[in-house]
Amino acid sequence: MRPKLELLDRALLDRIVDEAFTLLETLGTKVGSPEACELLASAGARVEDGVAHLPKDLLQPALESAPHEFFLYDRQGNPAVHYGSDDVHFDPGSSCLNILDPDTQQPRPAISGDLVRMVQITEMLPQYAAQSTAMVCNDVPSEMGDWYRLLLVLWYSNKPIVTGAFSVATLRTMIELLVADSGSRQALREKPRAVFDVCPSPPLNWSEFASQNMIELARSGVPAEIVSMPLAGATAPVTLAGAIVQHAAESLAGIAIHQLANPGAPAVWGGAPAIFDMSTGNTPMGAIETAMLDLGCAQVGKSLGLPTHGYLVASDARQIDAQAGMESGGSALLGALAGINMISGAGMLDFLACHSIEKLVIDAEAIASAQRLLDGIEPRAEKLALDSFAQTGLHGDFLKLKETRLLFRKEQHFPSPVIDRGADSNVPNIISRAHQRANELLESYQRPEISAATQEALLAIALRETKGLRFGHLPGIELTVPTSQFDCHPEQAAFAQRRT
Amino acid sequence: MQEHFTAMRQSVLDGAPETAGRLAREALAQRIAPLEVIDRGFVPGMAEVGEQYAQHKMFLPDMLASAEAMKAAMSVLEPELKRLGTERPTAGTVVLGTTKGDIHEIGKTLVGTLLVANGFNVHDLGVDVPSEQFAAKVRELGADIVGISALLTTTMRGQKTVIEALEREGLRSSVKVIVGGAPVTKHWAEEIGADGYAKDAVNAVSLVKGLLEHRFALNRG
Numbered sequence A: 001m002r003p004k005l006e007l008l009d010r011a012l013l014d015r016i017v018d019e020a021f022t023l024l025e026t027l028g029t030k031v032g033s034p035e036a037c038e039l040l041a042s043a044g045a046r047v048e049d050g051v052a053h054l055p056k057d058l059l060q061p062a063l064e065s066a067p068h069e070f071f072l073y074d075r076q077g078n079p080a081v082h083y084g085s086d087d088v089h090f091d092p093g094s095s096c097l098n099i100l101d102p103d104t105q106q107p108r109p110a111i112s113g114d115l116v117r118m119v120q121i122t123e124m125l126p127q128y129a130a131q132s133t134a135m136v137c138n139d140v141p142s143e144m145g146d147w148y149r150l151l152l153v154l155w156y157s158n159k160p161i162v163t164g165a166f167s168v169a170t171l172r173t174m175i176e177l178l179v180a181d182s183g184s185r186q187a188l189r190e191k192p193r194a195v196f197d198v199c200p201s202p203p204l205n206w207s208e209f210a211s212q213n214m215i216e217l218a219r220s221g222v223p224a225e226i227v228s229m230p231l232a233g234a235t236a237p238v239t240l241a242g243a244i245v246q247h248a249a250e251s252l253a254g255i256a257i258h259q260l261a262n263p264g265a266p267a268v269w270g271g272a273p274a275i276f277d278m279s280t281g282n283t284p285m286g287a288i289e290t291a292m293l294d295l296g297c298a299q300v301g302k303s304l305g306l307p308t309h310g311y312l313v314a315s316d317a318r319q320i321d322a323q324a325g326m327e328s329g330g331s332a333l334l335g336a337l338a339g340i341n342m343i344s345g346a347g348m349l350d351f352l353a354c355h356s357i358e359k360l361v362i363d364a365e366a367i368a369s370a371q372r373l374l375d376g377i378e379p380r381a382e383k384l385a386l387d388s389f390a391q392t393g394l395h396g397d398f399l400k401l402k403e404t405r406l407l408f409r410k411e412q413h414f415p416s417p418v419i420d421r422g423a424d425s426n427v428p429n430i431i432s433r434a435h436q437r438a439n440e441l442l443e444s445y446q447r448p449e450i451s452a453a454t455q456e457a458l459l460a461i462a463l464r465e466t467k468g469l470r471f472g473h474l475p476g477i478e479l480t481v482p483t484s485q486f487d488c489h490p491e492q493a494a495f496a497q498r499r500t
Numbered sequence B: 001m002q003e004h005f006t007a008m009r010q011s012v013l014d015g016a017p018e019t020a021g022r023l024a025r026e027a028l029a030q031r032i033a034p035l036e037v038i039d040r041g042f043v044p045g046m047a048e049v050g051e052q053y054a055q056h057k058m059f060l061p062d063m064l065a066s067a068e069a070m071k072a073a074m075s076v077l078e079p080e081l082k083r084l085g086t087e088r089p090t091a092g093t094v095v096l097g098t099t100k101g102d103i104h105e106i107g108k109t110l111v112g113t114l115l116v117a118n119g120f121n122v123h124d125l126g127v128d129v130p131s132e133q134f135a136a137k138v139r140e141l142g143a144d145i146v147g148i149s150a151l152l153t154t155t156m157r158g159q160k161t162v163i164e165a166l167e168r169e170g171l172r173s174s175v176k177v178i179v180g181g182a183p184v185t186k187h188w189a190e191e192i193g194a195d196g197y198a199k200d201a202v203n204a205v206s207l208v209k210g211l212l213e214h215r216f217a218l219n220r221g
Helices: A010-026 A034-042 A056-065 A112-124 A142-156 A168-182 A185-190 A208-220 A240-261 A288-303 A322-337 A357-375 A386-392 A402-411 A430-444 A452-467 A490-499 B002-014 B017-029 B034-054 B060-084 B106-117 B131-141 B157-168 B186-191 B201-212
Strands: A029-031 A046-048 A051-053 A070-073 A079-083 A089-092 A098-100 A107-109 A161-163 A194-198 A224-228 A267-271 A309-311 A342-346 B093-098 B121-124 B145-149 B176-180
Touching: A010 A051, A010 A056, A010 A240, A010 A288, A029 A034, A029 A240, A034 A046, A034 A051, A034 A208, A034 A240, A056 A240, A089 A112, A098 A357, A112 A142, A112 A357, A112 A430, A142 A161, A142 A168, A142 A452, A168 A185, A168 A194, A168 A208, A168 A452, A185 A208, A194 A208, A208 A224, A208 A240, A224 A240, A224 A309, A240 A267, A240 A288, A267 A288, A288 A309, A288 A322, A322 A342, A322 A357, A342 A357, A357 A430, A386 A402, B002 B017, B002 B034, B002 B060, B017 B034, B017 B060, B034 B060, B034 B201, B060 B106, B093 B106, B093 B131, B106 B121, B106 B145, B106 B176, B106 B201, B131 B145, B131 B157, B145 B157, B145 B201, B157 B176, B176 B186, B176 B201
Parallel strands: A089 A342, A161 A194, A194 A224, A224 A267, A267 A309, A309 A342, B093 B121, B093 B145, B145 B176
Antiparallel strands: A029 A051, A046 A051, A070 A079, A098 A107
16 A cells, blocks of 8 residues: 555645635636737636636636646656656755755855766765756856856756746746757657746736746747745635635636636646745745645645646755755655656755755655655565564564565665764765765766757757857856857857867 | 824824824824924824834835824825925935836835825826936926836836937936845945845835935935
């Protein structure tokens, strides 16, 4: 039996969905994109002053056309992440501006080299089924902040990617990069490698960017992950149930826009809800109530037949300490038990303001434990214990038994040396152990094989985009293809040539 | 008389705007000087709210309710102050807003509410505010402080743009710039040349008071 945790009983679940439908019909939702307003209006919504009132008759078909499951694929075209049923995957938290410096353990602005290292380590850790565009690189102009993260991930990884755009224009650049990576628009549509987070603004506001983003993604066939973020008590009702209603309403509106733009396009019922701490005004991602919101929201999504996502495994601690371990480990277990398809947030500290490679490595151990938990307690033979006792009698020498040797690998998960189980009482602390493990992973990392044509296509897009920004190089990219073919700014060509 | 002041103080602590307004009207009817009503009745209530908040005995919703009670009392007392020509000395003028491209308002609204309750004249520009608009309002009001909020990692760079706009307009030396928002850090504030950063609304009030200490006599007791 696979263990499973649900926080809402059927009656409460039904009330939540009912109130979400009522909210969208009566109060409505702000929708900023004129095209989205037109789509909704033509499907029967009443749209007045940028507020769309969505009747249940409009929402129901959207829920029916949205796929119940889909896959993200790796570079080789293998299905690698299954969004659907109770399958659970983890990826690092995303879009962080700061990193805990690996040497000083103090926060500082993240740069391209940090993202490259995090991508390489994520690539090496099987606990992470997907990469994320984890950091905003402070060493490139902000105008290229979103697509540049994706370029670096594509450059250094085979895994699927959880990402997101900062504007409609750069969303197009990012889709172009994915098309270049997949080979064609059709190939990307058939085997998408990335999912894009799209965030409505609480309460009930699909901004022009967010709503247009949903339309563009639906039409490109690249999956959209709706990340509604109610803050219970501040931008959402204070009760957890009330905040889950708001999450459901915002997500339903997103699904409606998305499915009207392209029925059948893949979408995820995601979220990054949190409570609003009434003492500090912060939004604690490590609070138990935040995890409860994630679980409640995901359960609503599952009841509607949609793939799910949540934001867990992050901690509010500023340093890697017992609080970080407690919050991240606890929420990794809860997310896994809830069967959330994609759980983002690993590696993050300080209310999502700071990333840490060492924490990502430690979180991988918590995730491995959660994954072991999901395997549950299974009978491995006809007799559970009697056959073993028949051999040992009351001597109890189980270590020598054939079954022991046959089955211990199935029964026990073996953590990396990050987890101290040894006999040596003088082991370095967990940060040092994680630091060492990160270095070992980096040493054994090998860059994926990417065809020259694909690299060329990716770089051509990057150099075209940087041209207008008078930015002369691509930090973090090691060029391995001749750059003479690029029609680019002489300064960039010279730089690229130097790096070749 | 002291009983009146105690009740006023309590109405702020209770977050009871109707009671606060009624007590203010009663005090005026009894010809107690409005400035005395403010300084001996309502301001001590707000001061105690701050203390209780610091001790985790009161929380943000309590504090907002107290600010509402303070506002209700002031809306009764301020017209009378004006009529008597004894306008309450403002603690300073603050312009607030959220950066261009950012539509999050709760943080700066909280800061604004607490600043008003603490005697500041606050002009809230709202959300998604272009840099030029910050600069124009600072010029128009001769503001002492400009507070720039950003919730997103992508929009916090707009805080720097506002500082640049103030520099371009020749206003930077006459106004103190404070920044806040979830992704903002002290390091970031220093990097972009802001004068101060506070991690939450209560600390923002202390920050503003500290920055203006040398300019204004805040203690009107």
